[in-house]
Amino acid sequence: MxxxxxxxxxxxxxxxxxxxxxxxxxxxxxxxxxxxxxxxxxxxxxxxxxxxxxxxxxxxxxxxxxxxxxxxxxxxxxxxxxxxxxxxxxxTNDNKDSTTILKHLKDEYGGGYGETDLICVGQVVRRMGCSSTAEKYFHRCLSSLGHEDVHLSTCYYNLAVVANDKGEYQSSLELHLKALNIRMRILQPNDPDLAESYNGLGN
CATH class of the missing domain: 3.90.176.10 (Toxin ADP-ribosyltransferase; Chain A, domain 1)
Structure with a gap:
Protein backbone atom coordinates (compact mmCIF):
# COMPACT_ATOMS: atom_id res chain seq x y z
CA MET A 1 0.00 0.00 0.00
CA THR A 92 3.85 -8.66 10.00
CA ASN A 93 7.43 -8.06 8.85
CA ASP A 94 8.38 -11.68 9.50
CA ASN A 95 5.31 -13.10 7.77
CA LYS A 96 6.39 -15.61 5.14
CA ASP A 97 4.11 -14.14 2.46
CA SER A 98 5.28 -10.55 2.96
CA THR A 99 8.92 -11.66 3.04
CA THR A 100 8.40 -13.42 -0.30
CA ILE A 101 6.83 -10.29 -1.79
CA LEU A 102 9.70 -8.08 -0.64
CA LYS A 103 12.27 -10.56 -1.97
CA HIS A 104 10.49 -10.59 -5.33
CA LEU A 105 10.58 -6.78 -5.50
CA LYS A 106 14.29 -6.71 -4.67
CA ASP A 107 15.04 -9.39 -7.25
CA GLU A 108 13.07 -7.51 -9.91
CA TYR A 109 14.14 -3.95 -9.16
CA GLY A 110 17.42 -4.35 -7.30
CA GLY A 111 18.23 -2.70 -3.99
CA GLY A 112 20.43 -3.21 -0.98
CA TYR A 113 22.88 -0.40 -1.85
CA GLY A 114 21.93 2.20 0.75
CA GLU A 115 20.71 5.33 -1.03
CA THR A 116 20.25 3.42 -4.28
CA ASP A 117 17.33 1.64 -2.64
CA LEU A 118 15.61 4.87 -3.69
CA ILE A 119 15.96 3.66 -7.27
CA CYS A 120 14.06 0.50 -6.35
CA VAL A 121 11.32 2.53 -4.66
CA GLY A 122 11.13 4.89 -7.62
CA GLN A 123 10.75 2.01 -10.06
CA VAL A 124 7.95 0.47 -8.01
CA VAL A 125 6.16 3.82 -7.68
CA ARG A 126 6.45 4.40 -11.44
CA ARG A 127 4.89 0.98 -12.07
CA MET A 128 1.96 2.18 -9.96
CA GLY A 129 1.46 5.05 -12.38
CA CYS A 130 2.94 7.80 -10.18
CA SER A 131 5.65 9.11 -12.53
CA SER A 132 6.05 12.49 -10.81
CA THR A 133 6.61 10.86 -7.42
CA ALA A 134 9.05 8.38 -8.94
CA GLU A 135 10.95 11.27 -10.50
CA LYS A 136 11.50 12.80 -7.04
CA TYR A 137 13.04 9.55 -5.76
CA PHE A 138 15.40 9.35 -8.73
CA HIS A 139 16.50 12.99 -8.31
CA ARG A 140 17.12 12.47 -4.59
CA CYS A 141 19.25 9.42 -5.36
CA LEU A 142 21.06 11.32 -8.11
CA SER A 143 22.16 14.04 -5.70
CA SER A 144 23.73 11.49 -3.34
CA LEU A 145 25.95 9.62 -5.83
CA GLY A 146 29.47 10.23 -7.16
CA HIS A 147 30.21 11.21 -10.77
CA GLU A 148 31.48 7.75 -11.75
CA ASP A 149 29.04 5.65 -9.76
CA VAL A 150 27.38 2.99 -11.92
CA HIS A 151 24.11 3.71 -10.12
CA LEU A 152 24.29 7.29 -11.41
CA SER A 153 23.65 5.92 -14.88
CA THR A 154 20.69 3.93 -13.52
CA CYS A 155 19.21 7.16 -12.14
CA TYR A 156 19.60 8.88 -15.50
CA TYR A 157 18.10 5.90 -17.29
CA ASN A 158 15.04 5.87 -15.03
CA LEU A 159 14.62 9.64 -15.31
CA ALA A 160 14.68 9.16 -19.09
CA VAL A 161 11.90 6.59 -18.82
CA VAL A 162 9.83 8.96 -16.66
CA ALA A 163 10.39 11.81 -19.14
CA ASN A 164 9.18 9.53 -21.93
CA ASP A 165 6.08 8.69 -19.85
CA LYS A 166 5.36 12.43 -19.60
CA GLY A 167 5.81 12.98 -23.33
CA GLU A 168 9.04 14.97 -22.84
CA TYR A 169 10.87 13.13 -25.61
CA GLN A 170 13.81 15.51 -26.09
CA SER A 171 14.55 15.43 -22.36
CA SER A 172 14.20 11.65 -22.40
CA LEU A 173 16.73 11.37 -25.24
CA GLU A 174 19.25 13.60 -23.43
CA LEU A 175 18.92 11.58 -20.21
CA HIS A 176 19.30 8.28 -22.07
CA LEU A 177 22.51 9.61 -23.65
CA LYS A 178 23.85 10.63 -20.22
CA ALA A 179 23.17 7.13 -18.90
CA LEU A 180 24.78 5.53 -21.96
CA ASN A 181 27.92 7.71 -21.78
CA ILE A 182 28.53 6.75 -18.15
CA ARG A 183 27.92 3.07 -18.85
CA MET A 184 30.27 3.08 -21.83
CA ARG A 185 33.06 4.48 -19.63
CA ILE A 186 32.74 2.09 -16.69
CA LEU A 187 31.12 -1.11 -17.96
CA GLN A 188 32.33 -4.00 -20.09
CA PRO A 189 31.13 -3.97 -23.74
CA ASN A 190 28.89 -6.99 -23.15
CA ASP A 191 27.21 -5.65 -20.00
CA PRO A 192 23.38 -5.97 -20.17
CA ASP A 193 22.98 -2.41 -18.86
CA LEU A 194 24.47 -1.17 -22.15
CA ALA A 195 21.86 -3.14 -24.06
CA GLU A 196 19.21 -1.58 -21.82
CA SER A 197 20.45 1.91 -22.74
CA TYR A 198 20.51 1.17 -26.48
CA ASN A 199 17.00 -0.24 -26.22
CA GLY A 200 15.86 2.89 -24.39
CA LEU A 201 17.29 5.10 -27.12
CA GLY A 202 15.50 3.02 -29.73
CA ASN A 203 12.16 3.41 -28.01
Whole structure:
Protein backbone atom coordinates (compact mmCIF):
# COMPACT_ATOMS: atom_id res chain seq x y z
CA MET A 1 0.00 0.00 0.00
CA UNK A 2 1.54 3.32 -1.07
CA UNK A 3 -0.54 5.75 1.04
CA UNK A 4 -2.27 6.01 4.40
CA UNK A 5 -5.45 3.93 4.52
CA UNK A 6 -8.50 5.40 6.23
CA UNK A 7 -10.93 2.74 7.46
CA UNK A 8 -13.96 2.48 9.71
CA UNK A 9 -14.96 -0.11 12.30
CA UNK A 10 -18.61 0.45 11.36
CA UNK A 11 -19.62 -1.82 8.48
CA UNK A 12 -22.86 0.05 7.73
CA UNK A 13 -20.94 3.30 7.33
CA UNK A 14 -18.58 1.69 4.82
CA UNK A 15 -21.58 0.33 2.92
CA UNK A 16 -23.15 3.80 2.97
CA UNK A 17 -20.03 5.24 1.30
CA UNK A 18 -20.20 2.50 -1.33
CA UNK A 19 -23.74 3.50 -2.22
CA UNK A 20 -26.57 1.28 -3.43
CA UNK A 21 -26.09 1.61 -7.19
CA UNK A 22 -23.76 -0.18 -9.59
CA UNK A 23 -20.83 1.89 -10.82
CA UNK A 24 -21.36 3.27 -14.35
CA UNK A 25 -18.25 1.65 -15.84
CA UNK A 26 -18.12 -2.02 -16.77
CA UNK A 27 -14.51 -2.43 -15.70
CA UNK A 28 -15.18 -1.06 -12.21
CA UNK A 29 -16.79 -2.91 -9.31
CA UNK A 30 -17.85 -2.01 -5.79
CA UNK A 31 -15.55 -3.64 -3.24
CA UNK A 32 -15.71 -3.75 0.55
CA UNK A 33 -12.50 -4.70 2.36
CA UNK A 34 -12.86 -6.49 5.69
CA UNK A 35 -9.51 -6.04 7.44
CA UNK A 36 -8.15 -8.11 10.30
CA UNK A 37 -5.35 -6.30 12.14
CA UNK A 38 -3.96 -7.69 15.39
CA UNK A 39 -3.21 -4.82 17.85
CA UNK A 40 -0.14 -6.65 19.21
CA UNK A 41 1.54 -6.16 15.81
CA UNK A 42 0.71 -2.45 15.58
CA UNK A 43 4.33 -1.50 16.32
CA UNK A 44 5.54 -3.01 13.04
CA UNK A 45 3.21 -1.22 10.62
CA UNK A 46 1.34 1.13 12.95
CA UNK A 47 -2.39 1.59 12.91
CA UNK A 48 -4.51 3.51 15.37
CA UNK A 49 -8.07 4.43 16.25
CA UNK A 50 -8.24 8.17 15.51
CA UNK A 51 -11.96 8.60 16.10
CA UNK A 52 -11.44 11.37 18.66
CA UNK A 53 -9.04 13.23 16.35
CA UNK A 54 -11.12 12.91 13.18
CA UNK A 55 -12.56 15.96 11.42
CA UNK A 56 -15.95 14.27 11.72
CA UNK A 57 -15.63 13.80 15.50
CA UNK A 58 -17.14 10.44 16.47
CA UNK A 59 -19.14 9.87 13.29
CA UNK A 60 -16.64 7.78 11.33
CA UNK A 61 -15.26 5.43 14.02
CA UNK A 62 -12.01 5.76 12.05
CA UNK A 63 -8.88 3.59 12.13
CA UNK A 64 -5.87 4.87 10.17
CA UNK A 65 -3.36 2.35 8.78
CA UNK A 66 0.24 3.27 7.99
CA UNK A 67 1.46 3.47 4.37
CA UNK A 68 3.79 0.62 3.38
CA UNK A 69 1.54 -1.95 5.04
CA UNK A 70 1.20 -5.32 3.32
CA UNK A 71 -1.99 -7.38 3.41
CA UNK A 72 -2.69 -11.03 2.70
CA UNK A 73 -5.94 -11.91 0.91
CA UNK A 74 -7.92 -14.46 2.91
CA UNK A 75 -11.07 -14.77 0.85
CA UNK A 76 -13.22 -13.03 -1.79
CA UNK A 77 -17.02 -13.33 -1.81
CA UNK A 78 -19.68 -11.65 -3.94
CA UNK A 79 -22.91 -10.68 -2.23
CA UNK A 80 -26.32 -10.60 -3.92
CA UNK A 81 -26.15 -6.79 -3.75
CA UNK A 82 -23.30 -6.92 -6.26
CA UNK A 83 -20.63 -5.90 -3.75
CA UNK A 84 -17.46 -8.00 -3.60
CA UNK A 85 -16.28 -8.65 -0.04
CA UNK A 86 -12.50 -9.01 0.15
CA UNK A 87 -11.25 -10.32 3.49
CA UNK A 88 -7.63 -9.34 4.10
CA UNK A 89 -5.18 -9.61 6.98
CA UNK A 90 -2.42 -7.19 7.94
CA UNK A 91 0.93 -8.99 7.60
CA THR A 92 3.85 -8.66 10.00
CA ASN A 93 7.43 -8.06 8.85
CA ASP A 94 8.38 -11.68 9.50
CA ASN A 95 5.31 -13.10 7.77
CA LYS A 96 6.39 -15.61 5.14
CA ASP A 97 4.11 -14.14 2.46
CA SER A 98 5.28 -10.55 2.96
CA THR A 99 8.92 -11.66 3.04
CA THR A 100 8.40 -13.42 -0.30
CA ILE A 101 6.83 -10.29 -1.79
CA LEU A 102 9.70 -8.08 -0.64
CA LYS A 103 12.27 -10.56 -1.97
CA HIS A 104 10.49 -10.59 -5.33
CA LEU A 105 10.58 -6.78 -5.50
CA LYS A 106 14.29 -6.71 -4.67
CA ASP A 107 15.04 -9.39 -7.25
CA GLU A 108 13.07 -7.51 -9.91
CA TYR A 109 14.14 -3.95 -9.16
CA GLY A 110 17.42 -4.35 -7.30
CA GLY A 111 18.23 -2.70 -3.99
CA GLY A 112 20.43 -3.21 -0.98
CA TYR A 113 22.88 -0.40 -1.85
CA GLY A 114 21.93 2.20 0.75
CA GLU A 115 20.71 5.33 -1.03
CA THR A 116 20.25 3.42 -4.28
CA ASP A 117 17.33 1.64 -2.64
CA LEU A 118 15.61 4.87 -3.69
CA ILE A 119 15.96 3.66 -7.27
CA CYS A 120 14.06 0.50 -6.35
CA VAL A 121 11.32 2.53 -4.66
CA GLY A 122 11.13 4.89 -7.62
CA GLN A 123 10.75 2.01 -10.06
CA VAL A 124 7.95 0.47 -8.01
CA VAL A 125 6.16 3.82 -7.68
CA ARG A 126 6.45 4.40 -11.44
CA ARG A 127 4.89 0.98 -12.07
CA MET A 128 1.96 2.18 -9.96
CA GLY A 129 1.46 5.05 -12.38
CA CYS A 130 2.94 7.80 -10.18
CA SER A 131 5.65 9.11 -12.53
CA SER A 132 6.05 12.49 -10.81
CA THR A 133 6.61 10.86 -7.42
CA ALA A 134 9.05 8.38 -8.94
CA GLU A 135 10.95 11.27 -10.50
CA LYS A 136 11.50 12.80 -7.04
CA TYR A 137 13.04 9.55 -5.76
CA PHE A 138 15.40 9.35 -8.73
CA HIS A 139 16.50 12.99 -8.31
CA ARG A 140 17.12 12.47 -4.59
CA CYS A 141 19.25 9.42 -5.36
CA LEU A 142 21.06 11.32 -8.11
CA SER A 143 22.16 14.04 -5.70
CA SER A 144 23.73 11.49 -3.34
CA LEU A 145 25.95 9.62 -5.83
CA GLY A 146 29.47 10.23 -7.16
CA HIS A 147 30.21 11.21 -10.77
CA GLU A 148 31.48 7.75 -11.75
CA ASP A 149 29.04 5.65 -9.76
CA VAL A 150 27.38 2.99 -11.92
CA HIS A 151 24.11 3.71 -10.12
CA LEU A 152 24.29 7.29 -11.41
CA SER A 153 23.65 5.92 -14.88
CA THR A 154 20.69 3.93 -13.52
CA CYS A 155 19.21 7.16 -12.14
CA TYR A 156 19.60 8.88 -15.50
CA TYR A 157 18.10 5.90 -17.29
CA ASN A 158 15.04 5.87 -15.03
CA LEU A 159 14.62 9.64 -15.31
CA ALA A 160 14.68 9.16 -19.09
CA VAL A 161 11.90 6.59 -18.82
CA VAL A 162 9.83 8.96 -16.66
CA ALA A 163 10.39 11.81 -19.14
CA ASN A 164 9.18 9.53 -21.93
CA ASP A 165 6.08 8.69 -19.85
CA LYS A 166 5.36 12.43 -19.60
CA GLY A 167 5.81 12.98 -23.33
CA GLU A 168 9.04 14.97 -22.84
CA TYR A 169 10.87 13.13 -25.61
CA GLN A 170 13.81 15.51 -26.09
CA SER A 171 14.55 15.43 -22.36
CA SER A 172 14.20 11.65 -22.40
CA LEU A 173 16.73 11.37 -25.24
CA GLU A 174 19.25 13.60 -23.43
CA LEU A 175 18.92 11.58 -20.21
CA HIS A 176 19.30 8.28 -22.07
CA LEU A 177 22.51 9.61 -23.65
CA LYS A 178 23.85 10.63 -20.22
CA ALA A 179 23.17 7.13 -18.90
CA LEU A 180 24.78 5.53 -21.96
CA ASN A 181 27.92 7.71 -21.78
CA ILE A 182 28.53 6.75 -18.15
CA ARG A 183 27.92 3.07 -18.85
CA MET A 184 30.27 3.08 -21.83
CA ARG A 185 33.06 4.48 -19.63
CA ILE A 186 32.74 2.09 -16.69
CA LEU A 187 31.12 -1.11 -17.96
CA GLN A 188 32.33 -4.00 -20.09
CA PRO A 189 31.13 -3.97 -23.74
CA ASN A 190 28.89 -6.99 -23.15
CA ASP A 191 27.21 -5.65 -20.00
CA PRO A 192 23.38 -5.97 -20.17
CA ASP A 193 22.98 -2.41 -18.86
CA LEU A 194 24.47 -1.17 -22.15
CA ALA A 195 21.86 -3.14 -24.06
CA GLU A 196 19.21 -1.58 -21.82
CA SER A 197 20.45 1.91 -22.74
CA TYR A 198 20.51 1.17 -26.48
CA ASN A 199 17.00 -0.24 -26.22
CA GLY A 200 15.86 2.89 -24.39
CA LEU A 201 17.29 5.10 -27.12
CA GLY A 202 15.50 3.02 -29.73
CA ASN A 203 12.16 3.41 -28.01
Missing amino acids: NSFLSTTKTRNLALFYLGDQEVPYRNMKRVLFEITADPKFAGEKPFADITTRSCFLNEEDEVLIMFGSIFRIINVDRETSGISIVKIELC
